[in-house]
Amino acid sequence: MLRLARRLLLALAAGTALSAVPAEAQPSFPNRTLTVIVPFAAGGPTDTVTRLVAEAMGRDLGQTMVVENVGGAGGTLGAQRVANARPDGHTLLLHHIGMATTPTLYRRLAYDPVGGFEPVGLVTEVPMTLVARNNFPATTLAEAVAIIRRDQDKLNYANAGIGAASHLCGLLLMSAVNAPMTTVPFRGTGPAMQELLAGRIDLMCDQTTNTTEQILGHQLKVFAVTTQSRIGALPNVPTSAEGGLPAFEVSVWHGLYAPKATPPEIVNRLSQSLQVALRDPRLVARFRELGTEPVAQDRATPAAHRAFWTADIAKWRPIIQAAGQFAD
Ligand code: ASP
Numbered sequence: 001m002l003r004l005a006r007r008l009l010l011a012l013a014a015g016t017a018l019s020a021v022p023a024e025a026q027p028s029f030p031n032r033t034l035t036v037i038v039p040f041a042a043g044g045p046t047d048t049v050t051r052l053v054a055e056a057m058g059r060d061l062g063q064t065m066v067v068e069n070v071g072g073a074g075g076t077l078g079a080q081r082v083a084n085a086r087p088d089g090h091t092l093l094l095h096h097i098g099m100a101t102t103p104t105l106y107r108r109l110a111y112d113p114v115g116g117f118e119p120v121g122l123v124t125e126v127p128m129t130l131v132a133r134n135n136f137p138a139t140t141l142a143e144a145v146a147i148i149r150r151d152q153d154k155l156n157y158a159n160a161g162i163g164a165a166s167h168l169c170g171l172l173l174m175s176a177v178n179a180p181m182t183t184v185p186f187r188g189t190g191p192a193m194q195e196l197l198a199g200r201i202d203l204m205c206d207q208t209t210n211t212t213e214q215i216l217g218h219q220l221k222v223f224a225v226t227t228q229s230r231i232g233a234l235p236n237v238p239t240s241a242e243g244g245l246p247a248f249e250v251s252v253w254h255g256l257y258a259p260k261a262t263p264p265e266i267v268n269r270l271s272q273s274l275q276v277a278l279r280d281p282r283l284v285a286r287f288r289e290l291g292t293e294p295v296a297q298d299r300a301t302p303a304a305h306r307a308f309w310t311a312d313i314a315k316w317r318p319i320i321q322a323a324g325q326f327a328d
Helices: 002-013 045-061 073-083 098-105 141-151 165-177 189-197 208-216 264-279 281-289 302-323
Strands: 034-038 065-069 091-096 117-133 156-159 182-185 203-207 220-225 251-259
Touching: 034 045, 034 073, 045 065, 045 091, 045 117, 045 189, 045 203, 045 208, 045 251, 045 264, 045 281, 073 091, 073 098, 073 117, 073 251, 091 098, 091 117, 098 302, 117 141, 117 165, 117 189, 117 208, 117 264, 117 302, 141 165, 141 220, 156 165, 156 189, 165 182, 165 203, 189 203, 189 208, 203 208, 208 220, 251 264, 251 302, 264 281, 264 302
Parallel strands: 034 065, 034 091, 156 182, 156 203
Antiparallel strands: 091 251, 117 203, 117 220, 117 251
């Protein structure tokens, strides 16, 4: 996996369809409760973002939007549920950058990881943070790196499965410091965070939407934010470049998906509602507190989402293939 990580590092340093439901069969949309699947456990960053979006979209759509957590296998179990759902717009998926790496990392899946979905719109791009248990014996990134290099055989690193953001970020870190650590996979970084807070996990790289409050509450050590500039929610946390690892830079985009063959008018209605949600002052304020912000309105559209997703799949494919590393 370190070979893959090196490729990732280089790249980042440089920068079952069901049949269509006829429109006439949908007199009004939505006509019942909607379900949005989070492909990771409850309490984690994707879950947090999804609950905020679902609440605001539900208000706009006039229907409750229930969030269901289907974690496991790096997010592929939840994605599979939505790819195989009835394409009537009532079952959706909110996933992250894993939608761009899964098509190459996983060669055997029980669903089509690209053709199985209709993109609805991008949601947010979230910075990552490198965090450690509170009694980790370092306070700066340089000190942490020295300990990781020295104690690599003894340290463990949590992630949310192969292709998860925490997995990719961990690979970047291990490659940047040239030290593999034992990785412990969870169904999401929500449960991983509980283990980190309890001191049973040493290190994790996760979205600020799961780490900001714990950092501000001094429940964790934090060594870096993986963005070019410091972020407003965590002004005292240095960037990885400031800490001496300029190539350890990554942010995690999230998007909303419907199953393949969902009628375009329904996808468009969902996209309009997503745009309303992303303007919602409560959502915007909460995103800001958690170190992120909604994408610009013109990116919360099916076309912009498809273009970005397609480009990101193309960006990751050669990196993963050249490294010859696959989830199976
Ligand atoms: N942050 C997780 C990841 O590593 C996913 C989650 O639990 O939201 O991809």
